[in-house]
Amino acid sequence: MEAEEQLAEEKVIELLQDALSRLSVEERLYVEHRFYADPPKPPREIARLMGRSEQEIYRIRKQVISSLKSALKAKGIDKFALPVRLEE
Numbered sequence: 001m002e003a004e005e006q007l008a009e010e011k012v013i014e015l016l017q018d019a020l021s022r023l024s025v026e027e028r029l030y031v032e033h034r035f036y037a038d039p040p041k042p043p044r045e046i047a048r049l050m051g052r053s054e055q056e057i058y059r060i061r062k063q064v065i066s067s068l069k070s071a072l073k074a075k076g077i078d079k080f081a082l083p084v085r086l087e088e
Contacts, residue, residue, distance in 0.1 A: 012077060019071035023064060030060045
């Protein structure tokens with residue numbers, strides 16, 4: 001069972017990497033600043049770095065999320081299983 005889960009996780013990672021590579025340069029730059037920076041940069045800082053308004057950053061974020069969801073859904077991935085069980 002563990003091997004199956006690992007293969008499924010690797011498939012999702014591969015699909016996500018492919019979906020990220022299909023984003024526009026601007027969208028990939030947003031993802032880099034938001035998710036690859038340590039610590040992640042807030043929208044105001046991303047806007048300053050990209051020379052955009054904060055409102056434009058929120059629009060870009062919405063486009064990124066929509067593009068990634070669509071790409072994964074097209075490959076049959078609608079939801080991600082949480083790696084750990086959350087206590088209520």
